[in-house]
Amino acid sequence: MSNSVPRTGSIKNKIVASDLEEERKNLNFDQMELTEFLYYGKENYAKYQGWIKLVEKEPILANHHSWYDMTREEQMECQLQKSRRMYEIDRKEYFHDVENGFIAWYNAILKGVYSFGLNFTMFMTCIESLADDEQRNQWLPKLKDLKMIGCYAQTELGHGSNVAGIETTATYDNTTDEFVINSPTLTSTKFWPGDMGKISCYSCVYARLISNGKDHGVQPFLVQTRDLATYEPLPGVEMGDIGPKFGYQSKDNGYQIYKNLRIPRYNHLKRFSEVDREGNFKLKGDQRILYSIMLLTRVQIISYAPFAIFQALQIGTRYAVVRRQFSTLDGTKLERKLLDYQTHMYKYAPLLAYAMAFKFSGHYLIKLYEKVMDGVKNNDFSQLELLHHLSSGYKAVYTKITYDAIDDVRQSCGGAGFLQWSALPQYQQDYAPNPTFEGDNTVMLQQCSRLIVKTVKGLAKGKKAEGNFSYLNNILGLIEMKSTAKTVEDVLSVEFLETALAVRSAFKVKSTVEDLMKSKASENQKANSEFAIDIISMSTAHVMYTTFYNFKNGLSIIKCNSLKNHLNNLLRLYSISELIKDNQCLYESGFFSSGIMNLLNQALKQLLKTLRPFMIPIVEAIQIPDVILTSSIGNSYGDIYETQLEWAKSSRLNKSTTIRGFKENILPIVNGKL
Amino acid sequence: MSNSVPRTGSIKNKIVASDLEEERKNLNFDQMELTEFLYYGKENYAKYQGWIKLVEKEPILANHHSWYDMTREEQMECQLQKSRRMYEIDRKEYFHDVENGFIAWYNAILKGVYSFGLNFTMFMTCIESLADDEQRNQWLPKLKDLKMIGCYAQTELGHGSNVAGIETTATYDNTTDEFVINSPTLTSTKFWPGDMGKISCYSCVYARLISNGKDHGVQPFLVQTRDLATYEPLPGVEMGDIGPKFGYQSKDNGYQIYKNLRIPRYNHLKRFSEVDREGNFKLKGDQRILYSIMLLTRVQIISYAPFAIFQALQIGTRYAVVRRQFSTLDGTKLERKLLDYQTHMYKYAPLLAYAMAFKFSGHYLIKLYEKVMDGVKNNDFSQLELLHHLSSGYKAVYTKITYDAIDDVRQSCGGAGFLQWSALPQYQQDYAPNPTFEGDNTVMLQQCSRLIVKTVKGLAKGKKAEGNFSYLNNILGLIEMKSTAKTVEDVLSVEFLETALAVRSAFKVKSTVEDLMKSKASENQKANSEFAIDIISMSTAHVMYTTFYNFKNGLSIIKCNSLKNHLNNLLRLYSISELIKDNQCLYESGFFSSGIMNLLNQALKQLLKTLRPFMIPIVEAIQIPDVILTSSIGNSYGDIYETQLEWAKSSRLNKSTTIRGFKENILPIVNGKL
Numbered sequence A, B: 001m002s003n004s005v006p007r008t009g010s011i012k013n014k015i016v017a018s019d020l021e022e023e024r025k026n027l028n029f030d031q032m033e034l035t036e037f038l039y040y041g042k043e044n045y046a047k048y049q050g051w052i053k054l055v056e057k058e059p060i061l062a063n064h065h066s067w068y069d070m071t072r073e074e075q076m077e078c079q080l081q082k083s084r085r086m087y088e089i090d091r092k093e094y095f096h097d098v099e100n101g102f103i104a105w106y107n108a109i110l111k112g113v114y115s116f117g118l119n120f121t122m123f124m125t126c127i128e129s130l131a132d133d134e135q136r137n138q139w140l141p142k143l144k145d146l147k148m149i150g151c152y153a154q155t156e157l158g159h160g161s162n163v164a165g166i167e168t169t170a171t172y173d174n175t176t177d178e179f180v181i182n183s184p185t186l187t188s189t190k191f192w193p194g195d196m197g198k199i200s201c202y203s204c205v206y207a208r209l210i211s212n213g214k215d216h217g218v219q220p221f222l223v224q225t226r227d228l229a230t231y232e233p234l235p236g237v238e239m240g241d242i243g244p245k246f247g248y249q250s251k252d253n254g255y256q257i258y259k260n261l262r263i264p265r266y267n268h269l270k271r272f273s274e275v276d277r278e279g280n281f282k283l284k285g286d287q288r289i290l291y292s293i294m295l296l297t298r299v300q301i302i303s304y305a306p307f308a309i310f311q312a313l314q315i316g317t318r319y320a321v322v323r324r325q326f327s328t329l330d331g332t333k334l335e336r337k338l339l340d341y342q343t344h345m346y347k348y349a350p351l352l353a354y355a356m357a358f359k360f361s362g363h364y365l366i367k368l369y370e371k372v373m374d375g376v377k378n379n380d381f382s383q384l385e386l387l388h389h390l391s392s393g394y395k396a397v398y399t400k401i402t403y404d405a406i407d408d409v410r411q412s413c414g415g416a417g418f419l420q421w422s423a424l425p426q427y428q429q430d431y432a433p434n435p436t437f438e439g440d441n442t443v444m445l446q447q448c449s450r451l452i453v454k455t456v457k458g459l460a461k462g463k464k465a466e467g468n469f470s471y472l473n474n475i476l477g478l479i480e481m482k483s484t485a486k487t488v489e490d491v492l493s494v495e496f497l498e499t500a501l502a503v504r505s506a507f508k509v510k511s512t513v514e515d516l517m518k519s520k521a522s523e524n525q526k527a528n529s530e531f532a533i534d535i536i537s538m539s540t541a542h543v544m545y546t547t548f549y550n551f552k553n554g555l556s557i558i559k560c561n562s563l564k565n566h567l568n569n570l571l572r573l574y575s576i577s578e579l580i581k582d583n584q585c586l587y588e589s590g591f592f593s594s595g596i597m598n599l600l601n602q603a604l605k606q607l608l609k610t611l612r613p614f615m616i617p618i619v620e621a622i623q624i625p626d627v628i629l630t631s632s633i634g635n636s637y638g639d640i641y642e643t644q645l646e647w648a649k650s651s652r653l654n655k656s657t658t659i660r661g662f663k664e665n666i667l668p669i670v671n672g673k674l
């Protein structure tokens, strides 16, 4: 260990900080294999690189730190300019050939949330899934070419999670063959949809279909809301932005109020139901497919979570190996790198472990989704329930952990993480809606529990549990087990960790299901008043176990042995972190007994030590280039001071030496003139 | 339970929502006693009401929701106008007679962080504590009258937590009898101080005092930075705002770079050290008093924490008793109030319990602070160490929990909590620096541990532990104890809860101190590399136990019996929440054994049920009026929809029907012209 002052990084002069360079030398595995894995495959990563090349070539597309200092209006204009340029460059590539993951890339290369994000996800998915063939052929090409720009108008002021409570009405008028769209109450105001306020000219409106005096429940309708020539709102619709938010500044989440707005009967999305000329309503096809829209978005949210953690970690970890503060490591006079504090490794390494675990689940879930959708096309709905169960549980647990992880990284950077220039605040703020939208997390964990309960009830009837439920076949055995772990090596064994997580989940499942079955209360009371806490806790433990299962089983596809070794350590760290966080059931069941705490603690510290040298090589596998990252403390040069000061100087408030209002209001006081 | 549709609240028409009215009827205790307690006494509360009356009378002082939609420049101007008005109304009352708590009130009645906040806290405290009498007499009246506006310039780009590493120099020039202030390196740039960039004209600069070629360590200097007539920066100082942040938008956290800036020798704050005409440096008085500046600020942070939680809860709880979603309670056809979900009570009630616990600690600590400072004035430093220990530990633990609590409440409101109009995002964003400034939390918990270790080592030498350390006198007895709790009533007894928290802390203290004493590593390695995690965990457990102790002992001052009853339940809930969160040591020590989990779970649910009817009466004791609160979902009328829509309509983006850049960039695409 040397005492010579480390070389300072400078992005301007292309000098890499020696502290960062040194960390990179610890690379001992096939980093590209990890990178491609993180991007869900070689092909996807190549695509991402394509986007980046484009951004590097076209200055208007590049991110600039001034973004963080812009007003909402300016940010939105900046994004529209970028979109326009993409359209000019290659409208086929960037708009017409929209494919899975398009939005994820677009969001990942842009600062802020993509202007047409809802058009190309929820709105498009709606048309794809709920419109019949004729409607799809007519509308899909238009929306992909931005001739129709749409939003997904489900939520109302009065109803978010409870979609069945929606109040907007679409009343069939058989004299004109039209639906008349109305917002009959204050609470029926459409409120929240992204792209609704300013960008879109169409809404996919969820409304109660009323025909011949009968309410047929909530149905989707394509509603034009603006004049396409002038882009003014049409008569019969009042609309606008809903205001500033915690994040999502560049997104025009909006409101719409309808007053006798007429649309052709044709605009009812009619793949699964139809109203005829006389107003008779009928269902068509298997309604279970309606699940699939939310499912896709949830799978996307789940598969994006690890990326969100990696993004933050790439910044935090680089900062933590260049930033030095306080007492020295033995043998040197330099201050200590933040990452050389045990507490700092404990802040970061578990997050990396969770991110990796989520990644393997993501891989598993994407495959499952494809399989299930193939099935559905052939009228096989057998695995839809499983996919719903997993995607709702994973969505809830992963988004919560991910949101907290980004915030933890931000806080771990001290003051620097509180500055927008670090990029961390916006990551956190823009990630924040994930626990809320596409199914509020509390509600999702309730839904996730259903298949668990059903499976356990099935066991009693002799029905075997399968796949990552199969641990429940041995539910009684599990809760009787006693750990035989005596050494740190024992608790670090994958078998021990798997068993411990399985026992924990089994214990919660068993006691919750028993409570539910014993209680004489109504189903409603049981789920919401009496055992709601237990249900959430049970679902979470099950999610954590199955996540382990996906991680462990997924490792077989990794080729490089030293990479596999690191991933194995992250699998262990994931498990140990879980077992430290929530272990009460394990003592209660007798699986854990006195002494295990010390072993877990030592195992944790050992893993932190083992992983320490490889943090930079592992985290940097995410390969987000500086031109995208736009962080004053996380660039690839380890330049954590020069850029911070330079960007500070560029603060908008520095355009003049004092601020507006000072000379008028305060200077007279200072000068004794008041 | 009735099925009739609840009456909607309307702040405009002064109609209280029937759902909220109904909850208020559950008030069964002396709410004013609680209110006065929450404000640290009758007198303080009267003062707060005085501020509010003023705000209600003077339209320019009132908060307006447009604040949330302002740029940083606009917010700052708005605050300067308010300050000017206060100065005009009564400069004596609002400026000259600045007292403890002034800033807390100012921050509580304003949106955003007060423009002169640092002048009236850190800067003023510096002059008060570190300047000698002559300097104080000269400067204090000026700064209170805004003739001098100052900031506290400690942190540099390169050094935050490690103040000893500061690089700015103040070199004595005996030819002119001046100090020459310099920023010799990039990393010595002053960076972060509030009020520094735009508002202040003086800085209390921490710099290395160099005289006759010798470095005498970091010392405070009063440095003028702007010309008072023009308010332009003086030659020799480059200064500005550091940029947009996660929160604190209206605060000009700044940077300053000094280049041969000369100040008279007199401007060295010389209460505790002095440089004579020849440049000889000497210390004066007891240096331990230097502690006291940070101590005061930390005590203020601690005593503000419960207010911050209550603020958020007042909004969340009102929303949760008016907002209804999904399934009904048995016996009614209405949707269920959010607060009637067990999970929702579990989101809020423990936060209320923690807030109350922090409140009692705040009371205890303020008294201790006064006692210690009285002692210090008479050269009695005996309790300074205890105060440092408690204030660092409480600061770290409470700010973390408080920050998370505000965020939890924000998330629990679904989409509505993501809108700035709800007031919750800004609470969270402005609270966010608390875990970082005035001593980073990780560093604080390290410091907190020292007195614990010292106390245990003292025990071995026969020295008795006192006050809220006295549980450690029985450390060996505690870790041998077995719980005899058999029923839910047993675990709800205050004795059981106290013992459990004491055992938990004692167990951690014992094992950590033993580890520290056994290890052969250097002190540095032990504290930072080997046992850092354990030290943090031990300090936290000790803080939680002593918090219980303050809560329990503090209850004796409560007069109203039914209020005391509620507080007793909150004391229990605080403890049960802690024991559910972290109980591993209790199983390890044998205090807990199989079966206790179920009892704790039942006890928790019972407390949630018991507290449910009183949530509104308890939370509303904080009495923040609508004109201060400025929340679209938390006003006193339970108007959660009308205001939300009205404010939405006023969004800045709605000044025109489309947004800037749309017609230029995108409309040509929509219209097929590109």
Ligand SMILES: Cc1cc2nc3c(=O)[nH]c(=O)nc-3n(C[C@H](O)[C@H](O)[C@H](O)COP(=O)(O)OP(=O)(O)OC[C@H]3O[C@@H](n4cnc5c(N)ncnc54)[C@H](O)[C@@H]3O)c2cc1C
Residues within 6 Å of the ligand: A118, A122, A152, A153, A154, A155, A158, A159, A160, A161, A162, A191, A192, A193, A194, A248, A253, A433, A436, A437, A438, A439, A440, A441, A442, A443, A446, A528, B323, B325, B326, B327, B338, B341, B343, B344, B411, B412, B413, B414, B415, B416, B418
């Ligand atoms: C940034 C953002 C973008 C959005 N974009 C769109 C969009 O494009 N289109 C669109 O239609 N909508 C959109 N939404 C709305 C989003 O779908 C809703 O916010 C979401 O469905 C939650 O509903 P809510 O906000 O009404 O919360 P609520 O459903 O009112 O929930 C509030 C609270 O009650 C609790 N709760 C509710 N039900 C239960 C229950 N059964 N058990 C226990 N607790 C319960 C929740 O956990 C939560 O804490 C968006 C929202 C955000 C924040």
Ligand SMILES: Cc1cc2nc3c(=O)[nH]c(=O)nc-3n(C[C@H](O)[C@H](O)[C@H](O)COP(=O)(O)OP(=O)(O)OC[C@H]3O[C@@H](n4cnc5c(N)ncnc54)[C@H](O)[C@@H]3O)c2cc1C
Residues within 6 Å of the ligand: A323, A325, A326, A327, A338, A341, A343, A344, A411, A412, A413, A414, A415, A416, A418, B118, B122, B152, B153, B154, B155, B158, B159, B160, B161, B162, B191, B192, B193, B194, B248, B253, B433, B436, B437, B438, B439, B440, B441, B442, B443, B446, B528
């Ligand atoms: C809004 C705001 C206002 C401020 N106002 C002022 C002001 O008015 N005047 C002023 O002088 N300063 C001010 N500051 C600066 C503030 O005092 C520093 O941010 C604070 O001291 C922390 O220092 P840092 O940011 O350099 O973080 P660092 O000290 O670099 O810490 C970064 C990380 O390293 C970890 N770390 C550091 N040391 C250790 C250790 N020994 N053991 C384990 N972990 C460690 C920390 O836990 C943290 O995670 C302000 C900051 C903010 C955010």
